[in-house]
Amino acid sequence: MGSSLNQQQAVCGKESIDLLNCVAQSPFDQEKCLSLLQTLRQCVINKKVKKFSLAEETREQADSSGKKQT
Numbered sequence: 001m002g003s004s005l006n007q008q009q010a011v012c013g014k015e016s017i018d019l020l021n022c023v024a025q026s027p028f029d030q031e032k033c034l035s036l037l038q039t040l041r042q043c044v045i046n047k048k049v050k051k052f053s054l055a056e057e058t059r060e061q062a063d064s065s066g067k068k069q070t
Contacts, residue, residue, distance in 0.1 A: 012043040016052070 010016070019040050022033040043049075 010052075011047050011049055012040060015040040015043045 015036070019033065019036040022029065022036050
């Protein structure tokens, strides 16, 4: 069961979530967030990520394109 979860997890997903949660925290810890940003950047470089998108956006685009074709 754990392997199927790993396959569905977004590339650099953990790093992205960690950075977003850091930015949302109060009080804001800029040094911690910069460190997390560098970690995310390194992951993006290592995994050769070209672009991020949200799964909900992809589904909405597919739904709207399907409606237009009907």
